[in-house]
Structure formats: structure tokens, C-alpha cells
């Protein structure tokens with residue numbers, strides 16, 4: 491028997507080329523990536539490098555724009571995600587544990603419904619209202635919302651940004667996922683709340699052995715959370731390393747400059763320059 495774990499989610503030679511105003515944009519151009527069970531993997535890279543498009547391809551939630559080429563394979567537990575019908579894919583997301591969280595929680599919450607109703611949507615498999623209520627409270631508590639009963643009675647606009655993001659994470663946890671793909675889950679939040687959401691993700695990773703694919707600009711978040719990191723540039727992976735190697739000895743010039751820029755930003759912030 492082999493000791494090497496099979497990847498939960500893996501991409502091989504994935505290409506997503508878009509047609510934008512008659513021009514081809516090679517948003518993702520031949521990417522290989524693996525997430526092992528329980529592993530936390532980060533994708534970093536400058537704006538426009540293709541991180542979100544890759545995350546979307548890996549969950550088959552492709553951008554709403556003409557796709558000139560979609561090729562390669564994305565496998566989730568051995569099944570080819572790119573080759574599935576959208577119904578099979580929806581079932582897989584709902585029942586087999588591939589969940590996704592996006593950057594902007596407000597656009598994924600319905601402003602006219604209380605949180606209770608929206609969470610119930612993700613818990614339709616449960617037998618009755620009582621079970622739904624109990625599970626909703628449990629999920630909200632798991633993401634660190636202690637006053638879960640109160641939160642259930644509120645509308646999205648009555649929550650803070652960090653609370654909304656945590657509600658979305660709680661909803662993503664409803665199908666008891668094996669992996670959570672999160673695109674910039676903390677970008678819209680202020681620093682303190684960012685830290686809380688990162689701690690929440692870290693706890694879910696440790697306590698539930700939830701694997702994660704985290705897309706972010708934030709190298710601090712990578713350092714806090716990730717085991718393995720992929721650096722994207724111009725639609726390609728330019729470096730893949732475990733988090734210690736990446737921070738200690740970046741191989742690629744681009745990674746070194748990304749780290750240097752993050753350190754400068756950190757220093758400027760520490761000096762109050764970007765207050």
C-alpha cells in the first residue's frame with residue numbers, strides 16, 4: 491500500500507482562454523495543482539494573474555463571458571469536474587462536499603430574506619424545521635458567531651462585513667464538505683475582522699480536517715493558514731512550494747518581488763503610513 495495520499499482535488503494542464511472584445515485572454519494557461527485531503531493550499535499572485543478564473547474552473551463555476559478554450563482535467567475524488575453535466579456538478583457541490591466561498595458576501599446573500607431562511611436553503615435535506623434550526627445554530631457557532639439565534643433572525647444588511655462572510659462560510663459548510671474553495675475570503679474586511687475569519691478557517695481546517703484552496707493577495711494569510719502555495723503569473727504557475735520554503739527561499743524572481751512588496755507594505759503599515 492502506498493503512503494502517498496490521493497489528491498482530493500487536482501488540476502492537470504488546465505486552460506481557460508476567454509474571448510474578450512474579440513481578443514483572446516489566456517486567463518489560465520496550462521495549470522497543474524493538487525489539494526490533498528485535509529491540506530490547505532494557497533494560490534497567490536498579482537491582480538489579473540488568473541487566480542479567480544482557476545478557482546472557478548476547479549469548481550466549474552466559470553466566468554460569464556465567452557470561453558474560447560476550456561481544456562485539461564479537474565478531478566474531484568477522481569471524477570472529472572470539467573466533463574460533468576451541470577446537474578451532476580450541482581449535486582456534487584450540494585452532496586459530496588465541494589463548496590465555494592466568494593469575496594463579496596453581500597452579492598451572494600438575498601437582501602430580502604432573514605439569515606434563517608437563507609441557511610434553510612442549504613439544509614433542505616433535513617427532515618423538519620426543528621432540525622434545520624438546530625443545524626443552523628450549530629453551523630453559525632462553528633464559524634465563531636456565538637449569538638447564533640439572534641443572527642438567524644437578522645437580514646443581511648443588519649450584519650457586519652465579517653459576520654456576513656462568516657454566515658457564507660457557515661452556509662458553505664452545510665453539506666459537510668471535504669474541501670472549501672475560497673476566493674479572497676477576507677479582502678473586503680478590516681484587519682481585525684480579517685484575523686478572526688482567518689482563525690475561523692484555521693480552526694475548521696484543524697478540527698474538521700477540512701481541505702482548503704484559498705485564493706488571496708494576502709501573504710500574511712498564506713503564512714497563517716497554508717501548507718502548500720502556488721504562485722500564479724500570467725495564467726501560469728511560476729512557483730509551487732511548501733509555505734516554509736516559499737518564504738525562506740523563493741526560487742522565482744516574481745515570488746521574491748511579491749514577498750519584498752508584502753514586507754514593504756507591512757513596514758509602511760507598521761509606521762502608520764497607510765493609516
Ligand SMILES: Nc1ncnc2c1ncn2[C@@H]1O[C@H](COP(=O)(O)OP(=O)(O)OP(=O)(O)O)[C@@H](O)[C@H]1O
Nearest residue numbers: 510515517536537538539540541542543553554555
Ligand atoms: N468576466 C470576465 N470578463 C473579461 N475578462 C475577464 C473576466 N474574468 C477574467 N477575465 C480576465 O482574465 C484574466 C484573469 O482574471 P482573474 O480574475 O482570474 O485574475 P485574478 O488573479 O483573480 O485577479 P484579482 O487578484 O484582481 O482578483 C484577466 O486578464 C481578466 O481581465
Ligand SMILES: [Mg+2]
Nearest residue numbers: 541542543673
Ligand atoms: Mg480574483
